[in-house]
Amino acid sequence: MRNDRLLACASCSINFLWTPAEQQADHEQPSLCPACRHLLPVQGRRRGLVKFYNLRKHWGFITQPDGVELFFHRSALAADEATPLGEGELVEYAVEQSPRGPQAVALRRLALTGTTDPPPGW
Numbered sequence: 001m002r003n004d005r006l007l008a009c010a011s012c013s014i015n016f017l018w019t020p021a022e023q024q025a026d027h028e029q030p031s032l033c034p035a036c037r038h039l040l041p042v043q044g045r046r047r048g049l050v051k052f053y054n055l056r057k058h059w060g061f062i063t064q065p066d067g068v069e070l071f072f073h074r075s076a077l078a079a080d081e082a083t084p085l086g087e088g089e090l091v092e093y094a095v096e097q098s099p100r101g102p103q104a105v106a107l108r109r110l111a112l113t114g115t116t117d118p119p120p121g122w
């Protein structure tokens with residue numbers, strides 16, 4: 001007989017229940033709460049925060065979770081993203097090697113509901 005287990009999310013530190021039904025379905029103990037799992041980037045993509053964007057030159061840098069800064073150009077932004085990126089915005093992207101080094105491509109902003117605060121852990 002399994003019981004609810006209280007787990008702590010590795011990303012946001014919130015406690016969440018791992019229900020017996022989920023324990024049977026998942027087998028492996030989840031490390032992230034349901035909300036963070038929902039927010040996980042698609043495989044092969046990463047998330048970071050816009051550190052800086054030069055409106056005139058159309059390029060900027062993203063601060064990645066590991067602290068490494070990544071270059072991006074406006075052309076990396078999805079065509080339906082009408083407004084320029086601002087500092088502190090959460091973005092999702094893929095990384096591509098260019099002649100000048102790694103850069104963000106297929107950049108998309110992630111809407112955070114009503115806050116521009118970075119997610120916990122930043």
Ligand SMILES: [Zn+2]
Pocket residue numbers: 009010011012013014032033034035036037
């Ligand atoms: Zn979480």
